[in-house]
Amino acid sequence: MAMRARQSQRRRQTLSRESIIEAAVELLDAAGESGLTVRALTERLATGSGAIYWHVGTRGELLDAATDTVIAAALATDPAQAPDTPQDEIRVVALGLFDAIAEHQWLATQLAIQLTRTPWEPVTLGIFESIGRQIRALGVPRGNWFTATSALVQYILGATIQNAQIGPNAPLVAPDVDRAEFLDAASIAWQELDPDKYPFMRAIADQMRQHNDREQFLAGIDLVLTGITNLHPPTGQAHIAE
Template identity: 55%
Template sequence: MASRKSRPERRQEPLSRERIVAAAVELLDTVGEGGLTFRALAERLATGPGAIYWHVTGKTELLLAAMDAVIAPTLVGDDTGVTPQDAIRALALGVFDAIDAHPWVGTTLARLPRTPGKSPMLRVFERIGRQVQALRVPESAQFTAASALLSYILGVAGQNAANTLAARANTDRAAFLDAVAAAWRELDPDQYPFTRDVAGQLREHDDRAEFLAGIDLILAGITAGRADGRTRP
């Protein structure tokens, strides 16, 4: 007697947008954007692709929602009682850590089309902007200051995530940095004198500490510009 082919166990919880997004984040963390398909997502949720489309119109919307789910926890909290500088540092480090834990966010964010009003980073920009205003930066310089901070945060966090993925694909972080530092020391001394000089620092540096040091440099420039009255449109 032929045995009946086993079927995947059907989901017990009602399907919701929140469950779909959470499952998408899990898939992205394990297999990356290339492995996020509605078929794979349907299998994970024990449902059909059509049921998912009822809640999410397509992959772009799903990616935006997944990124928003990753970034949203960094925006939780009250800035009352802390200086604007400390609020910006905490927010920046939260975003950095979120992208470090979910490296696909950096690469996906850079690749997705700019959809006005729908970027997961719009709320980060708003939070930064409020602190820039709290620093009493002249109105004509507020956009520049907030944009510089956001660009630095996303750029460095994204590059760190790319480095993390490269290190995972090849070896552990220490060995990866050792290899890069060794390659830097072998560069032509006439063309790359500075890079050769800092090769040792590359091997020993702490990513989070260096990231925060960069934030402090930008904040120092913003506050210095405010103090001496420089306002660039």
């Protein structure tokens, strides 16, 4: 009896908000949002449900916290390896989000929910701040900061979320489907389209088969950045004090 009491006390001492969130992320990665239950979490952490609620609150709050934690890690950059230009910094942030969503399939849905329902929460703020600072550093006129930043954020998240839905672990693709085989089948289907009705789709069929998701993603970033800098040349407002 005394031994069980000491073990229970040690568990309470080692349990923390961080360890709960870490376990929640592991459950989400393994089984998706449906796999994150209080019962599964208490079993993994060898604790009671009261301790979970004490540290993180409700299941919804735990989902938010897990999302915040993963996105914060994706946005973090090493000061010793800071990119040379605002464009490079934007690419680093974009790839961080791309890789995070590809690794954590559940993140796509949670990001969409937080961005649309609670744009004042840390996830949205962190993403917009990371991109927006670089838009300002590019010298884009202040009146265009919101539009330019929104365009980049919408492209980054739209492309990463779409990629997550068709990736190797995505819920919309059968688990035994090989990516190369899938693209090959799609390419063949495009090549067999009616040439009068779909001349463009037939022309790009081979490019679609051979494309690299990350390279295509970065090419899109460059297209958006080129449009922003051409439409909004620097005006010297980049370092205006707030």
